[in-house]
Amino acid sequence: MEQLKQQIRAHGIVLSEQVLKVDAFLNHKVDPLLMQQIGAELARRFRDQGISKVLTIEASGIAPALMTALALGVPMLFARKQRSLTLTDQLLTARVYSFTKQVESTIAIATQHLAADDRVLIVDDFLAHGQAALGLVSIAQQAGASIAGIGIVIEKAFQPGRAELERLGYRVESLARVASLSGGQVHFVE
Ligand code: G4P
Ligand code: NA
Ligand code: NA
Numbered sequence: 001m002e003q004l005k006q007q008i009r010a011h012g013i014v015l016s017e018q019v020l021k022v023d024a025f026l027n028h029k030v031d032p033l034l035m036q037q038i039g040a041e042l043a044r045r046f047r048d049q050g051i052s053k054v055l056t057i058e059a060s061g062i063a064p065a066l067m068t069a070l071a072l073g074v075p076m077l078f079a080r081k082q083r084s085l086t087l088t089d090q091l092l093t094a095r096v097y098s099f100t101k102q103v104e105s106t107i108a109i110a111t112q113h114l115a116a117d118d119r120v121l122i123v124d125d126f127l128a129h130g131q132a133a134l135g136l137v138s139i140a141q142q143a144g145a146s147i148a149g150i151g152i153v154i155e156k157a158f159q160p161g162r163a164e165l166e167r168l169g170y171r172v173e174s175l176a177r178v179a180s181l182s183g184g185q186v187h188f189v190e
Helices: 002-011 030-051 064-073 131-143 161-167
Strands: 051-059 076-079 091-098 105-111 121-125 144-158 172-180
Touching: 002 144, 002 172, 030 064, 030 121, 030 144, 030 161, 030 172, 051 064, 051 131, 064 076, 064 121, 064 144, 076 105, 076 131, 091 131, 105 131, 121 131, 121 161, 131 144, 131 161, 144 161, 161 172
Parallel strands: 051 076, 051 121, 121 144, 144 172
Antiparallel strands: 091 105
């Protein structure tokens, strides 16, 4: 997606060979028009899939997931990472290990919001090792829901997330694929 690549080139900061900072439009300050375009493009790629819910994790997945859900005309549901005062219902949970942060966390959604007749599109801001997406896959499976695929804003193609998800049979669509962050530069796939 060209507008997204332009924003990454203009405002992305390469923090290391592994980490790209995009706080100027995605992870801290958020560009609403870009999010709308991202949502429209992810919706276009999955429009014929009969999706009934878009599933993500707080915090940074919410903006692109919400815009995708709006474009598809379905609800967005985000897994919580923090215990919530109001999340008192029965929960579906998954353990998610972050290689980047080297911490394990539990993500949760209330059982009542996901059902066996749901067909979900999983959306997230970054795909690295795929652990967040796999946690959402696990939650969807516990609900008996089917999974149409995984839509990602920025994929780090030099990390193993896509291969792992594809090995399990899931369709992965990424709007920007980063081949490497070597030399302080963002190099895209193709
Ligand atoms: P994985 O889910 O694909 O295995 O990714 P990993 O554990 O490595 O990433 C953990 C967190 O770091 C996730 O955010 C993920 O989006 C983010 N992340 C991974 N690589 C990058 C990167 O190169 N740049 C940026 N900006 N983020 C990256 P999170 O902990 O869920 O935080 P939040 O931002 O959603 O609150
Ligand atoms: Na993030
Ligand atoms: Na995320």
